[in-house]
Amino acid sequence: MKKYRIDPSKGLEFGIYTLGDHIPNPYTGERISAEQRIHEIIELAKLAEQAGVDFFSVGESHQAYFTTQAHAVVLSAIAQATSKLKIGSSSTIISTSDPVRVYENFATLDLISHGRAELVAGRASRIGLFELLGYNLRDYEALFEEKFDLLLKINEEEIVNWTGEFRAPLRDAQILPRPLHGSIPIWRAVGGTPASAVKAGYAGVPMFMAHLGGPATVFKRTIDSYREAARRKGFDPSELPVATAGFFYVAETTQDALREYYPHINEGMKVTNGQGFSRQLWAQGADTRSIINVGSPQQVIEKILYQHELFGHQRYIAQMDFGGVPFDKLARNIEMIGTEILPAIKKYTAVPQGAEQS
Amino acid sequence: MKFVFLSGSKVGTKTRTALNYAQHVLAEKYPAVEATMIDLGEYDVVFSDGRNYLEYQGDTGVVVQAIMNADAIVIGTPIFQASIPGTLKNVFDLLPENALRDKVASMIVTAGSSKHYLVAEHQLKPILAYMKAQIVQTYVFIEEQDFYRKEIVNDDVLFRMDRLIDDTVLLAETYLKLHEQKEAEYGF
Numbered sequence: 001m002k003k004y005r006i007d008p009s010k011g012l013e014f015g016i017y018t019l020g021d022h023i024p025n026p027y028t029g030e031r032i033s034a035e036q037r038i039h040e041i042i043e044l045a046k047l048a049e050q051a052g053v054d055f056f057s058v059g060e061s062h063q064a065y066f067t068t069q070a071h072a073v074v075l076s077a078i079a080q081a082t083s084k085l086k087i088g089s090s091s092t093i094i095s096t097s098d099p100v101r102v103y104e105n106f107a108t109l110d111l112i113s114h115g116r117a118e119l120v121a122g123r124a125s126r127i128g129l130f131e132l133l134g135y136n137l138r139d140y141e142a143l144f145e146e147k148f149d150l151l152l153k154i155n156e157e158e159i160v161n162w163t164g165e166f167r168a169p170l171r172d173a174q175i176l177p178r179p180l181h182g183s184i185p186i187w188r189a190v191g192g193t194p195a196s197a198v199k200a201g202y203a204g205v206p207m208f209m210a211h212l213g214g215p216a217t218v219f220k221r222t223i224d225s226y227r228e229a230a231r232r233k234g235f236d237p238s239e240l241p242v243a244t245a246g247f248f249y250v251a252e253t254t255q256d257a258l259r260e261y262y263p264h265i266n267e268g269m270k271v272t273n274g275q276g277f278s279r280q281l282w283a284q285g286a287d288t289r290s291i292i293n294v295g296s297p298q299q300v301i302e303k304i305l306y307q308h309e310l311f312g313h314q315r316y317i318a319q320m321d322f323g324g325v326p327f328d329k330l331a332r333n334i335e336m337i338g339t340e341i342l343p344a345i346k347k348y349t350a351v352p353q354g355a356e357q358s
Numbered sequence: 359m360k361f362v363f364l365s366g367s368k369v370g371t372k373t374r375t376a377l378n379y380a381q382h383v384l385a386e387k388y389p390a391v392e393a394t395m396i397d398l399g400e401y402d403v404v405f406s407d408g409r410n411y412l413e414y415q416g417d418t419g420v421v422v423q424a425i426m427n428a429d430a431i432v433i434g435t436p437i438f439q440a441s442i443p444g445t446l447k448n449v450f451d452l453l454p455e456n457a458l459r460d461k462v463a464s465m466i467v468t469a470g471s472s473k474h475y476l477v478a479e480h481q482l483k484p485i486l487a488y489m490k491a492q493i494v495q496t497y498v499f500i501e502e503q504d505f506y507r508k509e510i511v512n513d514d515v516l517f518r519m520d521r522l523i524d525d526t527v528l529l530a531e532t533y534l535k536l537h538e539q540k541e542a543e544y545g546f
């Protein structure tokens with residue numbers, strides 16, 4: 001876990017991620033400016049750091065109702081505004097970017113943040129980006145695999161020799177700057193299907209798994225397939241961290257949390273995906289066995305501990321700002337994370353040194 | 359309540375003739391229902407390329423958005439080569455997998471002969487069920503011989519059409535009520 005800057009003796013890492021969505025508040029119908037949204041994201045990261053959160057990440061989405069297309073730039077501002085928090089992307093769409101340029105950005109981010117940068121690389125869930133940047137959707141899989149491989153290679157080797165299909169060859173190319181400690185943690189973003197998780201396992205890279213809803217046990221299968229695939233290819237799964245990411249919201253009571261967050265999720269899904277979030281599925285989210293971490297602080301603690309027992313994962317990343325949640329509510333969430341949730345989950349998930357799970 | 363009449367073919371007139379009649383019945387009996395006719399013969403719809411339905415431009419965007427905004431869809435389809443036309447299948451391909459969740463769907467089928475009676479049953483219904491539609495179980499099957507110069511001349515078909523519209527409105531209204539009732543129980 002050392003390579004990925006994770007110390008299991010400190011317990012499950014807790015992170016916060018934003019997709020940088022820019023959606024009207026469903027209660028008021030009003031939408032803050034893009035400028036305000038970006039500054040609120042930076043403020044959110046500062047609050048997260050003060051609360052003792054381990055990781056903060058910003059996503060890249062090139063479509064209407066999003067503001068952090070240039071997510072590395074936003075992360076750079078976060079790097080400057082914070083000093084302890086690990087920062088990363090969630091995710092960087094590597095398929096349609098040049099890995100050399102992406103690496104330059106993130107290595108620079110690592111230097112700005114004094115060694116706190118990480119990169120989560122994903123395949124894109126929308127195809128508008130392929131048109132925007134001039135790629136053919138038919139190359140969807142090949143583009144990602146080739147560019148992700150190159151990204152990993154650049155991370156390992158300062159002088160790169162490489163040829164591929166989608167970019168000019170590199171001959172004794174020196175990729176600079178180098179990150180503070182020579183390399184940065186690079187994760188593979190996985191949308192929750194075992195097929196995608198298996199590919200992350202084959203590559204022997206950490207897996208960052210995002211999910212919308214459903215029972216936690218379903219995702220255990222995906223995580224098991226990831227570790228099994230890694231083992232098959234000769235990697236040691238105990239060296240490969242797993243992160244899970246999904247909806248999170250706390251309020252005084254579970255009913256309050258469900259009620260307060262639902263309109264944001266539902267309206268947010270409508271404008272970004274065209275269909276709302278099923279109320280039935282949301283109601284099931286209150287169950288301890290559900291992957292959605294929405295509820296009272298005590299309920300959320302129980303859920304996260306239950307998920308940790310199932311998954312044996314190293315990091316959980318919460319999405320609490322989807323769908324125009326006003327900043328005061330986010331601040332209140334972070335306060336409850338800092339005062340109630342973090343102390344409890346750290347206490348119960350810390351693994352004594354030398355007794356790491358495999 | 360919003361109805362969409364979807365005429366699933368680019369060629370021929372029988373399906374459109376049947377849907378026109380169905381729309382006329384709806385307007386006469388249920389004037390409060392808002393109805394839109396989408397005849398795929400009048401639209402230039404691209405083949406599905408896997409993008410989110412919100413990202414389609416032009417006619418394709420108009421067609422998919424109209425369907426997504428409807429409470430009930432009356433699908434009219436001819437039978438070509440013992441199956442539904444590719445134009446209609448393409449519309450399903452353009453939509454998300456649970457696009458018809460909370461929507462009612464009913465079917466009007468036109469065909470050259472009675473031998474194709476089960477095509478809707480075996481091909482269209484499973485797609486609608488997969489896409490989570492509430493299906494009106496009884497559909498109207500119309501043969502070549504039931505038409506004369508762009509008019510339906512078989513009273514049995516006309517009666518069945520009336521009943522289909524009644525059933526579609528009833529199911530849509532009932533489902534809407536049930537849904538509202540269920541949603542109110544959640545308390546959020």
